[in-house]
Amino acid sequence: xxxxxxxxxxxxxxxxxxxxxxxxxxxxxxxxxxxxxxxxxxxxxxxxxxxxxxxxxxxxxxxxxxxxxxxxxxxxxxxxxxxxxxxxxxxxxxxxxxxxxxxxxxxxx
Amino acid sequence: xxxxxxxxxxxxxxxxxxxxxxxxxxxxxxxxxxxxxxxxxxxxxxxxxxxxxxxxxxxxxxxxxxxxxxxxxxxxxxxxxxxxxxxxxxxxxxxxxxxxxxxxxxxxxxxxxxxxxxxxxxxxxxxxxxxxxxxxxxxxxxxxxxxxxxxxxxxxxxxx
Numbered sequence: 001x002x003x004x005x006x007x008x009x010x011x012x013x014x015x016x017x018x019x020x021x022x023x024x025x026x027x028x029x030x031x032x033x034x035x036x037x038x039x040x041x042x043x044x045x046x047x048x049x050x051x052x053x054x055x056x057x058x059x060x061x062x063x064x065x066x067x068x069x070x071x072x073x074x075x076x077x078x079x080x081x082x083x084x085x086x087x088x089x090x091x092x093x094x095x096x097x098x099x100x101x102x103x104x105x106x107x108x109x
Numbered sequence: 110x111x112x113x114x115x116x117x118x119x120x121x122x123x124x125x126x127x128x129x130x131x132x133x134x135x136x137x138x139x140x141x142x143x144x145x146x147x148x149x150x151x152x153x154x155x156x157x158x159x160x161x162x163x164x165x166x167x168x169x170x171x172x173x174x175x176x177x178x179x180x181x182x183x184x185x186x187x188x189x190x191x192x193x194x195x196x197x198x199x200x201x202x203x204x205x206x207x208x209x210x211x212x213x214x215x216x217x218x219x220x221x222x223x224x225x226x227x228x229x230x231x232x233x234x235x236x237x238x239x240x241x242x243x244x245x246x247x248x249x250x251x252x253x254x255x256x257x258x259x260x261x262x263x264x265x266x267x268x269x
Contacts, residue, residue, distance in 0.1 A: 022160045023124035025215070053131075053149070055156040060217035084149050091226045092219045093206075 020058035166194025
């Protein structure tokens with residue numbers, strides 16, 4: 001797993017690539033939280049469109065980052081256009097908790 | 110059902126082996142020429158079962174996980190994930206969506222639900238102090254146009 005960070009006018013975009021499983025969730029949890037709590041960040045967009053694999057540990061990871069953002073009164077949304085990951089997210093009932101968009105442009109507007 | 114092919118894999122319960130286990134199972138199932146969705150769903154289910162063994166069955170110690178794969182006639186795949194860890198006290202409760210014994214560790218409690226959703230059948234047997242066996246089945250759609258004839262390679266099948 002790897003990720004790119006972009007900050008546009010107070011919005012932090014975290015684009016995750018590769019495989020998000022328990023092993024990677026444990027490795028990246030703290031690094032993501034450090035970026036999310038940064039004072040210059042008001043809103044967080046996590047783009048998971050380019051993940052090649054994710055399981056329920058990855059879902060737990062996303063919910064964890066959502067809770068971090070919420071604890072610091074920041075909005076966190078997801079961008080995902082992968083059918084398989086969307087199926088996983090809806091199986092886990094994530095759409096009720098975290099807003100999801102199909103493109104970064106929509107998430108930013 | 111006649112077994113046409115099988116495999117067995119033994120790995121220590123290290124988190125880095127999650128990726129290896131699911132890719133190995135995917136490579137085994139690939140001979141049935143599944144769709145990318147079917148492969149990904151099997152990989153996800155394997156990942157959930159192996160993660161459970163690592164996180165819950167063995168917790169802070171390293172134990173052995175055995176992964177068995179079988180291909181039956183009619184494109185049926187069976188995957189078993191077996192551990193010799195602490196076992197599950199109440200399997201029915203553990204299979205409930207959102208149930209987790211480790212909410213503090215960001216566990217979603219959706220592992221068994223994901224296995225059930227992505228596979229066609231799921232059986233969980235467990236004994237406290239002895240271990241757990243997760244047995245999953247999935248029917249791969251036969252794609253005649255691709256000309257896949259898996260039975261030709263194993264006349265009569267394998268009795269196992």
